[in-house]
Amino acid sequence: MSSTTSPAHTDAPQARALFRAGLATPTAGWAPGRAQANLIAVPADWAYDVLLFCQRNPKPCPVLDVTDAGAWHTPLAEGADLRTDLPRYRVWERGELADEPTDATAYWRRDLVSFLIGCSFTFEAALTEAGVPMRHVEQGRNVSMYVTDRQCRPAERLHGPLVVSMRPVPAALVETATRCSALLPAVHGAPVHAGDPARLGITDLSRPDFGDPVEMRPGDVPVFWACGVTPQAAVMASRPPFALTHAPGQMFLTDVADSHYRIG
Amino acid sequence: MSSTTSPAHTDAPQARALFRAGLATPTAGWAPGRAQANLIAVPADWAYDVLLFCQRNPKPCPVLDVTDAGAWHTPLAEGADLRTDLPRYRVWERGELADEPTDATAYWRRDLVSFLIGCSFTFEAALTEAGVPMRHVEQGRNVSMYVTDRQCRPAERLHGPLVVSMRPVPAALVETATRCSALLPAVHGAPVHAGDPARLGITDLSRPDFGDPVEMRPGDVPVFWACGVTPQAAVMASRPPFALTHAPGQMFLTDVADSHYRIG
Numbered sequence: 001m002s003s004t005t006s007p008a009h010t011d012a013p014q015a016r017a018l019f020r021a022g023l024a025t026p027t028a029g030w031a032p033g034r035a036q037a038n039l040i041a042v043p044a045d046w047a048y049d050v051l052l053f054c055q056r057n058p059k060p061c062p063v064l065d066v067t068d069a070g071a072w073h074t075p076l077a078e079g080a081d082l083r084t085d086l087p088r089y090r091v092w093e094r095g096e097l098a099d100e101p102t103d104a105t106a107y108w109r110r111d112l113v114s115f116l117i118g119c120s121f122t123f124e125a126a127l128t129e130a131g132v133p134m135r136h137v138e139q140g141r142n143v144s145m146y147v148t149d150r151q152c153r154p155a156e157r158l159h160g161p162l163v164v165s166m167r168p169v170p171a172a173l174v175e176t177a178t179r180c181s182a183l184l185p186a187v188h189g190a191p192v193h194a195g196d197p198a199r200l201g202i203t204d205l206s207r208p209d210f211g212d213p214v215e216m217r218p219g220d221v222p223v224f225w226a227c228g229v230t231p232q233a234a235v236m237a238s239r240p241p242f243a244l245t246h247a248p249g250q251m252f253l254t255d256v257a258d259s260h261y262r263i264g
Numbered sequence: 265m266s267s268t269t270s271p272a273h274t275d276a277p278q279a280r281a282l283f284r285a286g287l288a289t290p291t292a293g294w295a296p297g298r299a300q301a302n303l304i305a306v307p308a309d310w311a312y313d314v315l316l317f318c319q320r321n322p323k324p325c326p327v328l329d330v331t332d333a334g335a336w337h338t339p340l341a342e343g344a345d346l347r348t349d350l351p352r353y354r355v356w357e358r359g360e361l362a363d364e365p366t367d368a369t370a371y372w373r374r375d376l377v378s379f380l381i382g383c384s385f386t387f388e389a390a391l392t393e394a395g396v397p398m399r400h401v402e403q404g405r406n407v408s409m410y411v412t413d414r415q416c417r418p419a420e421r422l423h424g425p426l427v428v429s430m431r432p433v434p435a436a437l438v439e440t441a442t443r444c445s446a447l448l449p450a451v452h453g454a455p456v457h458a459g460d461p462a463r464l465g466i467t468d469l470s471r472p473d474f475g476d477p478v479e480m481r482p483g484d485v486p487v488f489w490a491c492g493v494t495p496q497a498a499v500m501a502s503r504p505p506f507a508l509t510h511a512p513g514q515m516f517l518t519d520v521a522d523s524h525y526r527i528g
Contacts, residue, residue, distance in 0.1 A: 047312060048311060048312040048315065051312065051315050051316060051319065052315060052330055055315065055319075055327055055330055056330070063319055066316055066319055066320070068420075156332075182527055183527065185449060185527060189527075263446055263447065263449060263453075263527055
């Protein structure tokens with residue numbers, strides 16, 4: 001990253017321009033106060049399956065926008081180009097990872113429908129504001145994510161497990177964390193579980209399926225939220241002929257204020 | 265209605281059984297505490313258009329459930345039959361009202377996808393609980409509904425105007441009404457406007473497009489919420505070959521508690 005670039009002092013359009021120019025970096029901490037989004041794009045023939053899957057599983061898959069087929073623009077970010085403006089993409093063929101380009105133009109199709117899905121970075125800002133420590137940020141790590149033993153409600157040809165992110169929360173603050181995130185249903189809402197990892201079929205917190213292990217501090221309780229990686233897990237499980245997603249942690253930066261998604 | 269039938273003392277499964285047996289009546293006040301839903305069913309070929317229209321217009325069209333093609337059951341109501349369990353239906357052919365049967369079995373198709381959409385009856389209960397008077401209930405009338413000059417965001421072949429319901433609210437309670445309904449995003453959420461009908465292109469409050477005129481009391485402000493009749497207005501405007509809906513005010517009674525849709 002250029003020494004003149006400070007993520008926290010870069011606004012969303014500037015950040016998208018840097019990513020368009022080739023910068024590939026995790027987007028945590030970039031353009032603070034602006035909502036970031038998960039991307040999943042599929043051929044039009046699969047669009048109903050994805051949209052219905054999201055409707056039936058709104059906690060892991062809260063839809064912020066859906067493009068028309070072939071379109072690379074979205075009202076969430078004036079002038080943005082979904083083909084180029086994410087730091088890094090993942091290309092999936094029949095559920096297998098085929099490429100991780102920083103520019104998706106070569107893979108773009110005229111029948112591609114893009115889904116932008118809410119991201120937990122938005123509720124992390126609200127939790128931090130409410131005094132809930134973010135252990136993974138303190139430890140300079142990506143959040144821990146786990147594939148659970150709960151299946152999402154299937155939709156047409158799409159099925160897969162619920163993926164959750166875990167944040168250690170001091171026991172006295174679990175209620176605050178729950179209340180704050182419940183007011184943000186467009187970005188995963190309230191936790192799906194707090195306390196016992198085994199209830200979600202998670203056997204070892206120190207070995208996440210995605211992201212980094214994060215250390216618990218004494219008195220911390222593991223709190224689990226539905227995670228926007230769930231659609232990628234559904235792609236892996238359901239093997240559509242083609243899909244394009246963001247690379248984990250390297251999100252699409254919208255111009256929409258986080259506060260827009262807060263209720264009440 | 266039989267003299268042994270008291271709507272307020274009938275639970276949702278009992279009410280559905282009465283409607284299945286042929287009783288046709290507005291459902292306001294039936295099975296209190298249980299969410300009621302708007303129905304719109306279209307051929308599978310139009311399902312993506314409807315689901316995307318709802319996703320892009322979540323305030324008027326909050327989706328509570330979508331069935332598989334041809335299915336008449338829903339997890340929102342154990343044992344219910346969507347073909348028979350609404351008091352009265354409307355059958356639409358190319359956007360024109362073709363029939364209003366009390367049983368839709370003869371019109372059912374194997375490719376029919378049913379959408380159940382949140383209904384303002386749920387937030388009316390919350391407003392009443394918070395001390396906001398419901399003038400239309402006091403006056404024994406249906407709520408007033410108006411076609412506005414705002415167009416919904418179109419989706420594929422589906423387009424149409426935003427329809428709103430209006431409730432007169434004492435000026436001092438407008439903030440309470442706004443806050444209470446904002447906590448119910450699955451049933452239309454916060455008002456779209458309070459105050460000036462002309463801002464929505466409404467010229468005469470005493471002549472609603474649907475429902476009954478409702479009298480304002482001194483000091484009342486007209487408050488407008490997005491309305492679940494919006495999908496019917498889209499059917500009229502967009503003229504799909506076939507659609508089946510509930511008749512206005514004669515809703516589908518689910519087993520889900522109103523409180524399930526309340527956030528925070």
